[in-house]
Amino acid sequence: MNLEEGKKQFVQAWGAIGTQWGINKTMAQIHALMMVSTQELSTEDIMEELSISRGNANMNLRDLIDWGLVQKVFKHGERRDYFQGEKDVWKIAKQVAKIRKTRELDPVLKVLEELKKVEPNSKSEEVKHFHKLVNDVYKLANNVDRLIEGVFKAEESWFWDKILKIFTK
Amino acid sequence: MNLEEGKKQFVQAWGAIGTQWGINKTMAQIHALMMVSTQELSTEDIMEELSISRGNANMNLRDLIDWGLVQKVFKHGERRDYFQGEKDVWKIAKQVAKIRKTRELDPVLKVLEELKKVEPNSKSEEVKHFHKLVNDVYKLANNVDRLIEGVFKAEESWFWDKILKIFTK
DNA sequence: ATTTTCTTTCAATATTTATTGAAAGTTTAA
């Protein structure tokens, strides 16, 4: 396989994965494109490579910047904006984990905390069952939350070394 | 807050989370409903509770059964099917992780393995950069894969105890 | 064997989500 073909497949695969995880295809593909590119890309470059409209390119670039995965780069003597993607895969993973934790996990933890207050003194089996469920989900979510916090501070090789050793000992 | 209200919020929250993670809302809500229910539910019960059609209820129940999160229950002397959801939150988490690993992570690993074969002897910087990227992503995905494998075999409290200790030591 | 009760399927439809493209906005250069 040659490089061009390889890049295409990489971009495709990343787009498909994104879709399955609630991230829009174009956003994932732009991100993939920036990962495989050694050089900064302009909006035009992206539009052409992915055959998408200016508006689409612009909006998804903005989202990627919001996610902290892409930066604007100012090129000396050039008027148009260029964009550069974060290339460090571990940083990318941590960043995504952090954003999703904040946007999705933390709000759920809040809801669960509220649900702990449902009929706290009831002796009904139905209510007890509900409390056990809420508590179990809360504990799990909380542990995941703490895991992500840990990941966020960790250096990659150290982290995987420690994690995977747990299972072999 | 009373139990009814609490259940509703739980079902809502679960549906919202599902949506964000590429799982359809109804599937997530049916699953939530079965978690909060102490009793088995019929298709009718589900249709009524969530105000959805028979076809919708049936299809999503089938999906949930495919995912291994719901079981059919035959009630003595009753003709209609009843359904029971897995209540153990840790089992649910493991099951979801296992299914998604197989369906989504493993195919990506395969693609990445293919991409390792791109122009293997080239000395171009462009190609070298591509190989580094593919390798980095592969390593990460592979480590996640092994982590999930480990989780799958682990007992909950043991697992979290080990994991969270990593970060405090 | 026929009817009743319940389940499954799937084409039609509705809803949600993503994309376009042209107009408005902004910045730099002439």
Add this chain to the structure above:
DNA sequence: TTAAACTTTCAATAAATATTGAAAGAAAAT
């Protein structure tokens, strides 16, 4: 200050995804 080069916005449109409901299929009861 005007024009040119570029970016952003957003209503209209397209595409993807989920849902309905009625018809066909199965299984049990009469």
